[in-house]
Amino acid sequence: MEHPDTEHSDGELFPRERAEIVPGAVHVPDWLGPGRQRELVEACREWARPPAGLRTVRTPGGGTMSARQVCLGLHWYPYGYAPTAVDGDGGPVKAMPDWLARLGRSAVAAAYGQDPDPGVAYDIALVNFYEGDSRMGMHRDAEERSEAPVVSLSLGDSCLFRFGNTASRGRPYRDVELRSGDLFVFGGPVRRAFHGVPKVLPGTAPPGLGLTGRLNITLRVGGLG
Numbered sequence: 001m002e003h004p005d006t007e008h009s010d011g012e013l014f015p016r017e018r019a020e021i022v023p024g025a026v027h028v029p030d031w032l033g034p035g036r037q038r039e040l041v042e043a044c045r046e047w048a049r050p051p052a053g054l055r056t057v058r059t060p061g062g063g064t065m066s067a068r069q070v071c072l073g074l075h076w077y078p079y080g081y082a083p084t085a086v087d088g089d090g091g092p093v094k095a096m097p098d099w100l101a102r103l104g105r106s107a108v109a110a111a112y113g114q115d116p117d118p119g120v121a122y123d124i125a126l127v128n129f130y131e132g133d134s135r136m137g138m139h140r141d142a143e144e145r146s147e148a149p150v151v152s153l154s155l156g157d158s159c160l161f162r163f164g165n166t167a168s169r170g171r172p173y174r175d176v177e178l179r180s181g182d183l184f185v186f187g188g189p190v191r192r193a194f195h196g197v198p199k200v201l202p203g204t205a206p207p208g209l210g211l212t213g214r215l216n217i218t219l220r221v222g223g224l225g
Contacts, residue, residue, distance in 0.1 A: 018111075021163055021174050024149075024188035026111040031183035034208060037155055041211050043097075044127055044155075047072060051091025054129060058087060066134040067197075067216075072096045072125040074222060080143055081124070081224060096123050104219035107151040111185035120148045122219045130159065130214040132202035138162065138169035138194045146223030149187025154178040155215040156205040164194040180206050 016029035048054035057065040073096030074081040104122030164173035
């Protein structure tokens, strides 16, 4: 199943096709067409404005994440959720738009070939902005109580995405190149798998997108009441 705005990348000798990386983890290339990508970039620019806007995330050990972040629905901080930007300006977190929650359900249907459970309502979004030298270490999305699949949408520069296992940050893992418009969904037995972004590929964003760097929109179901 493809998103209705899907267009394949120009110049491909062979079209990139949907691939199951491991059972439960699916890569759908070019799921978002150019028009929908531009709409999402503009939405991200609005979400990044204060209050509770784009911020640098500081870890409990005193370090900082090189990718900056803004949250919708609930504010993520290491390692929990709050209704306000507790490690930022303290402002109330922006609401999760209904249209973005619906996009999350459509993404799961596209990846798995069937609609998600009717009770699955995507209510949290983490938007990470990567500049050319930004990275994301191996981690797992473990603060949610729900086991609903995680939805990842890529915009702008391509990246090397490393998808690992549920036991440790080390091998085995698989490296996948994610480009602008790509969808990646992981759930079921690999919902809590470690994953990260060891490398961004600067200058690879579509010319008409108007974005320097990479945006990643991660949609989750909190199950947090």
